[in-house]
Amino acid sequence: MKQAGRWLLLAVPLALIPQVAHAQKKKPPNAGAAPAAAAASPVSADADADQPTPPSAASPATPAPDSTVPPASDATGAPAGAGGVDICQITPDAPQCAVAKEVNMATEAEKPIHAEIYAVQQQYVLKAQRLEIMPYFAITLNDQFVSHNAPGLALNYYITQVLAVGVNGNWYDGLNADSDFNFQNRRAARIAVPLNDYQVSGDLNFTYVPMYGKFAGFGDFIFHYDAYIDGGLGVIRTKPEAVIDPDNRKFDWNTLVNFDVGIGLRIFFNRWVAAVVEVRDLMFFDRIEATTVAPLTTAPATNPQSPLNPATWYDPNTHFTNDVQMQVGLSFFLPTSFEYRLPK
């Protein structure tokens, strides 16, 4: 008999525990004034319609809501949790009233769930407010007459995760290579193709990164990559090689305005080092050598018909030129570390 009192003392707090359990956010203090019927309702009007709420353990005998009566309403149709005030009678157009009338929880519960799962949960590298330093080597892709290979350097500052502003420059002088094909063509067909050398180019660019992803290599390791497009404008210095009349013509460098567009792929080794491959097209109106020689070979250079007159050396028309390059390089992001704003 003495132990019965102890068991009773133990039973009191156990009985009290379910009354302090909360399955939802704690309501404001005045919510305690809600009618008992509203408190026993299985679904609150404030509940998220996309979240099916389990039936309350405190009211197992509550009948399942049918398809016509909104379960969130009491007998008067007032949404629960409104503190005894029928908000839907005052403002029938309130959003929660529309939800309460339209949502059928039984039907909603049977719907398949399309949980949103991101293909890449968290981007491997955050680029916003980081500086990218990219040394590279550019290889000519589209000029079978003269190749204009060049080392280059790009500096890009990422304003956002996907947008950067930057500059890049190439140094071509000393690496322009005239193909044997030009000589063979001149010898066989007596046709000389005007050839131009490049000295240096520099551009101001905007970069946009619309694509990113990851690859599994050999099913063993994963690496991340992104793809970007860029474009801008700048200057390039070119000069013709004296092919048609090399005895008289000595060209100087011309500074020309160019536009450039490119598309690139960046493969990350870690969060601040990446390999970069980019195809870029530098477009400009080039000045090329005239394919005809002025006829008055004995006239002084001041004569407009003299081959010594520099005004006769250039073709009168400029020629739209595409210098398509493949740039291969490394990309370094500074600072080398960063913090995600949200946990994974």
Add this chain to the structure above:
Amino acid sequence: MKRRFVSAILATLCAVGILASSGPAVAQEIQLTGPLKGAPAVRHLRLYRQGRLELAPSVSFTLLDEYRRTILIGGQLNYNLLDWLAIGVWGAAGAISTTTDLADRIDATSPRDPLTAVNINHSQSPFGGYASFNDQTAKISYVVAPQLTFTPFRGKLAIFNKIFVDTDFYIAGGVGFVGLQERGDCGAAGQLLCNDPKSFALASTTKIAPTFGVGLKFYPAGFWSLGVEYRALPFAWNRSGFDERGSGPGNNFPDQKINSEDETFQFNQLVTITLGFYFPFQPKLTE
């Protein structure tokens, strides 16, 4: 003095004790337990290739052409033995062939005289002017290349954070049989002289060359893919029909003959776009 000595002895003993007690560092494999124990890295991985037949119509564009560009229409047929290895064939026919600016300039302005007689057809065209230089430039008629395709990298690509596509990177390699239309041999005993207008006619020939390429395939759905491929097909051929080599030091001077000496090595390059269909339609899933 004695106290300092005792302190030093004690400190030394402590240091020795610490060093002696610290055994060699041992790293051990982390034994995964719980529900992930033994689980594969990727569940329900879509095996787009394994055990499937791929039929991919393709269009290819030649790059860096000197005298003539070619667009080849064809297709690839691959059987994927494994998800990363396929055996198949790429075949294409030269459907469209256009001349470059250089070829047009040669045709329009190159002098027809004894100095160029071996290299450029100087006969009169029945339509006026000279016979076209473009008619003597070589063409690619077809390519057939049995090949192996190796897919080391597979992954996915997010575009604008809205579109997600599975993506593969592959390497293909094989042997290419290239059908060409090339200026026929001339100038040797029993052959036409090379300044004979008839000697500028094209003759069919076949070259055997290695071919290799790299590409990306995108899978918007389980039964079809979109691919882009860069391919190299290096071999020597006489693209212009010129007499360029055969005599003098190193055979680097013209010899008034057209033959294999006049072929020059070219790293022929193509970009190919494919639209692949897979059979059976549904890819297998891993567990």
